[in-house]
Structure formats: C-alpha cells, structure tokens
Amino acid sequence: MEDDDPNPNASASKTLDPVLQKKHQEMLERLSARHQARKSDSPGSSSSLESTSSFLSRFADSKQSIESRIAGSRLASSSSADPSKVKSDLAEISFAIADLEKLLAENSYFLPSYEVRSSLKSISELKQNLESLSGELVPKKKFSFKNKSTSRKPEPKQPETQKSDAVLPPKISIRDSPGFRNKHGVNLVKTFRGSSIGEFTLADLDSCEVRLLGTVNALFLHRLRNCKVYTGPVIGSILIDDVEDCVFVLASHQIRIHHAKKSDFYLRVRSRPIIEDSNGVRFAPYCLEYEGIEEDLKAATLAEETGNWANVDDFRWLRAVQSPNWCILPEDEWISRVSVSDFTKEEA
Structure with missing residues (x-):
C-alpha cells in the first residue's frame, strides 16, 4: 500500500529535513526539465x-x-x-x-x-x-608454471581475486589491473598523464588518502575503510564495493555503489548514481581542483555539471517515497574545494 501513497512528498519529508527536501525537489524538477529539453533537441529523436x-x-x-x-x-x-x-x-x-x-x-x-x-x-x-x-x-x-614452488605462496591471492570478480568487471580476471592494494595510513598519489593505464584498482586500504590525477578508463574500489579518495575524471565506469567511513570525490559517466556504509560522495556523473545494499550514504557536488582538470573533464565529456549527484537510484528501495538509505549532504557540511596540484609525492 505504500506504493499508492497519494502524497509521497509528505512521506519523504519524514526522512529529510524540510529545507533539504525542498532543495532536493527543486533539483529533481530542474533535472527533469533539462532531460526533456535534451530529448527535444536530440536530432532524429522526436520522442x-x-x-x-x-x-x-x-x-x-x-x-x-x-x-x-x-x-x-x-x-x-x-x-x-x-x-x-x-x-x-x-x-x-x-x-x-x-x-x-x-x-x-x-x-x-x-x-x-x-x-x-x-x-x-x-x-x-x-x-x-x-x-x-x-x-x-x-x-x-x-x-x-607456479607449481614449482612447494610453498605455494601465490594461493592466498586467488580467493581474493575470485571474491572481487563477483563485483568487478571480468577484465580483472583476464589480466592484472594496476592499482594500490593492502595499504594502511599512507598517502597514495598517481598521475595518469602520459600513462598507458586503462583501468586502476584501489583495494584493501585502511586510513589512506588517495589522489589520482588525469583520466583513466575505469576505476574499481574494493574494501576501503576510513579513506579519502580524490580522483580526476573517469571516462567509463566507477564500481565501488564494501566501503565504510570514507569520503569520495569522483567524476565518471557511470557510478555504481555496493555495500557502502556511512560514507560521503562528492560526484559529477553523466547518469544517475546507483546504490545497492547501502545505508548512511550522503551526496554532494564534485569539488576537486588541480592544474589541467578542466581539460581532463572536457576530454572525458564531463565538463557539464548535470546535477545527477542529487538524483540517486537505490535499487533496493522500490517504493515511491524517498529511500532512507541516502540523502543530500547539507551544504554547511560540505568540504571546501580540494586542490591536489601541490601534492606530488607518489607512492607505489
């Protein structure tokens, strides 16, 4: 019967502050108008x-x-x-x-x-x-060719790969993806300019700060705790699984979030962000700065702010009212714009 709620906005206000709910509704109305305009302007597509x-x-x-x-x-x-x-x-x-x-x-x-x-x-x-x-x-x-080793040390790595393959694209099982793995309490920086890296992985990080500059085709984040992740534009998709108490500043065409808890996401995204099996997640607009970021955003066709950071799809919440698993981050809690231009130490 909840799907037939005659006044879903009234129900939604129970989960969001009235001021924030009004801002959210206005944002969705602007998005709807923009999408309608895009459909009207699209060549060869009258409906x-x-x-x-x-x-x-x-x-x-x-x-x-x-x-x-x-x-x-x-x-x-x-x-x-x-x-x-x-x-x-x-x-x-x-x-x-x-x-x-x-x-x-x-x-x-x-x-x-x-x-x-x-x-x-x-x-x-x-x-x-x-x-x-x-x-x-x-x-x-x-x-x-690894059976020559009687200690069989590579074996512990295989279950981890098999587990992550349930979430990550199959490319990871075909060839190893470069990335930062198994780090605690360190600053990690990677610049993709001039690099042939097509995809990058962050896995099993605890209390780390990660800064990725330039563009990459795909980004995978797996098992992060108490981390801050700041990235330049991702041309394809960002897939996130099993994160908690983290802050993410991300730009991508598509962002999917699985099993996230108590984390903030500052996004610029072409399509609507998707969350599944998540709770306590909050969203705000992208706020990263570094030298050349405007050119990188244009190259990734992410120069335009779509406002989709506020238009989240919760695939585990099918009711007409606002999902209780996510909300818009209040403006007075937004972090200031993050500049990474002067942070150049790179750790492998």
Missing part, C-alpha cells in the same frame, strides 16, 4: 519512445554479437586453439562488454527505470558468462 527504441535495438545487436563471440571462443578452445589467441579473444570480448556498459551509461538519462535495470542485468549476465569462460581457459596455464 523518448523513439530514443528508447533506438537504444534497445543497438543494445540488443551488441549483446547478441558478444554472446556469439563468447560461444565462438568456447568452441575454438575445445579444438586446441592457440592459447595466446584465446587470451586475446577474451580481452576483446571484455572490451566489448565495457563498451556496452558505457553505451548504457551515456543513454540512461532518458531511459525508463525498467529498461536501465533490464540492461544492467543483461550486462551482468554477459560478465558472468565471460568470467566463467576465462576461468575455464586462463587459470590452467596461469597456475601451471
């Missing part, structure tokens, strides 16, 4: 239905192509194909899935919620299929 149909057709074609390539790789592997060719095929399929995820992120602002969820589910299934296939083909050779 959201036409835009949705066009997206679904393109999405279905790409999905079918990826499924065929996964099936083809499985068939080729059974006929003793060149291992290096198999590995290359897996990497190409992984990039195709990443492109499909980016396509969804770039178009999700006009898609109905049902279509977004359905598309995310399809992408998740593709990742699982690729993860299963890569698990069949890659680890056999990967472990074969």
Whole structure:
C-alpha cells in the first residue's frame, strides 16, 4: 500500500529535513526539465519512445554479437586453439562488454527505470558468462608454471581475486589491473598523464588518502575503510564495493555503489548514481581542483555539471517515497574545494 501513497512528498519529508527536501525537489524538477529539453533537441529523436527504441535495438545487436563471440571462443578452445589467441579473444570480448556498459551509461538519462535495470542485468549476465569462460581457459596455464614452488605462496591471492570478480568487471580476471592494494595510513598519489593505464584498482586500504590525477578508463574500489579518495575524471565506469567511513570525490559517466556504509560522495556523473545494499550514504557536488582538470573533464565529456549527484537510484528501495538509505549532504557540511596540484609525492 505504500506504493499508492497519494502524497509521497509528505512521506519523504519524514526522512529529510524540510529545507533539504525542498532543495532536493527543486533539483529533481530542474533535472527533469533539462532531460526533456535534451530529448527535444536530440536530432532524429522526436520522442523518448523513439530514443528508447533506438537504444534497445543497438543494445540488443551488441549483446547478441558478444554472446556469439563468447560461444565462438568456447568452441575454438575445445579444438586446441592457440592459447595466446584465446587470451586475446577474451580481452576483446571484455572490451566489448565495457563498451556496452558505457553505451548504457551515456543513454540512461532518458531511459525508463525498467529498461536501465533490464540492461544492467543483461550486462551482468554477459560478465558472468565471460568470467566463467576465462576461468575455464586462463587459470590452467596461469597456475601451471607456479607449481614449482612447494610453498605455494601465490594461493592466498586467488580467493581474493575470485571474491572481487563477483563485483568487478571480468577484465580483472583476464589480466592484472594496476592499482594500490593492502595499504594502511599512507598517502597514495598517481598521475595518469602520459600513462598507458586503462583501468586502476584501489583495494584493501585502511586510513589512506588517495589522489589520482588525469583520466583513466575505469576505476574499481574494493574494501576501503576510513579513506579519502580524490580522483580526476573517469571516462567509463566507477564500481565501488564494501566501503565504510570514507569520503569520495569522483567524476565518471557511470557510478555504481555496493555495500557502502556511512560514507560521503562528492560526484559529477553523466547518469544517475546507483546504490545497492547501502545505508548512511550522503551526496554532494564534485569539488576537486588541480592544474589541467578542466581539460581532463572536457576530454572525458564531463565538463557539464548535470546535477545527477542529487538524483540517486537505490535499487533496493522500490517504493515511491524517498529511500532512507541516502540523502543530500547539507551544504554547511560540505568540504571546501580540494586542490591536489601541490601534492606530488607518489607512492607505489
């Protein structure tokens, strides 16, 4: 019966301060108007239905192509194909899935919620299929030349990778991603300018401050406690899992947050941020500064402030009223603009 609440705004006010609720409602109204204007101005798209149909057709074609390539790789592997060719095929399929995820992120602002969820589910299934296939083909050779070690020291690392693969894209299971891991109480800085790094991982960090300058294609954050993370624009997606008591300043086309507790997110994002199984999370606008950030934002097509930081989707809260798991961070609690230009020490 809660879905039929005749006055959802009144119910929402029970979870948000009235002033903040008013600001939130005004923000959502501005977003709605902007989205309507975008749909009207989009060439060749006279209605959201036409835009949705066009997206679904393109999405279905790409999905079918990826499924065929996964099936083809499985068939080729059974006929003793060149291992290096198999590995290359897996990497190409992984990039195709990443492109499909980016396509969804770039178009999700006009898609109905049902279509977004359905598309995310399809992408998740593709990742699982690729993860299963890569698990069949890659680890056999990967472990074969490590058996010479009687101590078998590499083994403790494998369960951690398998656990993270349930959340992270399958690319992580195909090749190691550069990143900062297993650090406590240190400052960590990385500059991506002039680097060939396509994706970066932060994992198992406690009481650390992380500053990432420049652009990267994808960013994965896993098991962070009491950390501060400041990043330049991410061209594709940011996936976050299992974080608590942290502050994040992030810019990306798509941001998904799993199992987050008591953390603040300062975001610039093209599509609506997604939270799942999270509580006590608060949101505010992006506030990072460093020399060249405006050029980086333009290069990542994130120069425009969309206001989507305040338009959060809680996939575990399907009622019409405001989710109690997240809120807008009161302005008097916002951190000041963070400048990282003078912080240049880099720790590996």
